[in-house]
Amino acid sequence: MRILxxxxxxAGHTSPLLATADALRRLDPDAEITCLGTPRGLExxxxxxxxxxxxxxxxxxxxxxxxxxxxxxxxRLRGAVKAALDVVDDVRPDVIVGYGGYVSMPAYVAARRRRxxxxxxxxxxxxxxxxxxxxxxxxxxxxxFPDTPLRKxxxxxxxxxxxxxxxxxxxxxxxxxxxxxxxxxxxxxxVTGGSQGARRLNQAVSGAAAALGSAGVQVLHVIGPNGASDxxxxxxxxxGVPYVVLPFVERMDLVLAAxxxxxxxxxxxxxxxxAATGVPAIFxxxxxxxxxxxxxxxxxxxxxxxxxxxxxxxxxxxxxxTVPALATDxxxxxxxxxxxxxxxxxxxxxxxxxxxAEAAGAAR
Numbered sequence: 001m002r003i004l005x006x007x008x009x010x011a012g013h014t015s016p017l018l019a020t021a022d023a024l025r026r027l028d029p030d031a032e033i034t035c036l037g038t039p040r041g042l043e044x045x046x047x048x049x050x051x052x053x054x055x056x057x058x059x060x061x062x063x064x065x066x067x068x069x070x071x072x073x074x075x076r077l078r079g080a081v082k083a084a085l086d087v088v089d090d091v092r093p094d095v096i097v098g099y100g101g102y103v104s105m106p107a108y109v110a111a112r113r114r115r116x117x118x119x120x121x122x123x124x125x126x127x128x129x130x131x132x133x134x135x136x137x138x139x140x141x142x143x144x145f146p147d148t149p150l151r152k153x154x155x156x157x158x159x160x161x162x163x164x165x166x167x168x169x170x171x172x173x174x175x176x177x178x179x180x181x182x183x184x185x186x187x188x189x190x191v192t193g194g195s196q197g198a199r200r201l202n203q204a205v206s207g208a209a210a211a212l213g214s215a216g217v218q219v220l221h222v223i224g225p226n227g228a229s230d231x232x233x234x235x236x237x238x239x240g241v242p243y244v245v246l247p248f249v250e251r252m253d254l255v256l257a258a259x260x261x262x263x264x265x266x267x268x269x270x271x272x273x274x275a276a277t278g279v280p281a282i283f284x285x286x287x288x289x290x291x292x293x294x295x296x297x298x299x300x301x302x303x304x305x306x307x308x309x310x311x312x313x314x315x316x317x318x319x320x321x322t323v324p325a326l327a328t329d330x331x332x333x334x335x336x337x338x339x340x341x342x343x344x345x346x347x348x349x350x351x352x353x354x355x356x357a358e359a360a361g362a363a364r
Contacts, residue, residue: 006107007099008037019159023353157348176257198224207316213239215324280336305340
């Protein structure tokens, strides 16, 4: 079985792609898996590191406003489709799988032109343009959240890495905290805004360092690859309580194991990974896009497993007034974690792998 997995740009696309690739290998050790990305995405680092071949096509962003870039979209799409067709003709996949975003639209067009079965996976509760188009021609459509408005949608959940889906947080907590240079016994706040949405979170949490330290709450703060060079960044004041700042982490399993509570954006991966592992969260949706991040978080918030705060309201004062009391309330955190952990499937990677294999088999 030969499979072409198309997705890239951010962790929101590459993480489920890699989780699916691993599940396909478990399902069929002889499967030939190739990944399709663009030259400027996160996939250029994480896909080869995971041991999968990566082929590239030009990105075709879709501007949200009229202008020159929007007028150039048809020309750019033609070039990207040609590049995708070249990859398809070389790889000769039995099935193409797309995760949305810039790289998926050319792959969807290539699948149609070569009459190959297409499987679409949508990460967010509100689908993007590429997957709305892809769903119209796909053999199977898988979604991460119930009631996602896509044609032929099958609710399977979001594929997450096995190191996270099988994580035993209590058993790994002390190890994780020592790994990051934290105190094994102190209440721990983890902060991560991703590569593109960290600024507001960085400002608010670092600005509340004194209040957090006074309450005995230590912090593991992942500020993003460019966080330290951001002119708005200020090092948190020293309080004697650990406040560890890192630009990026590879071991997200240990990040989750270290956390008593987490502050993050509410991209699909952040929501599902926190919920699946029972980490109480404060979700701060990005104020851009089509509102999908708030919708992603809503089921967990409604169940009592997380708080939802608008970006403009997430300030240093909010953090100082809210987080210390939450992070030191073990009973409340236990209730939130229990409410979150039962909401999302942990085996979405295996479910999606079986759908892909069925689509490939039907075509053969």
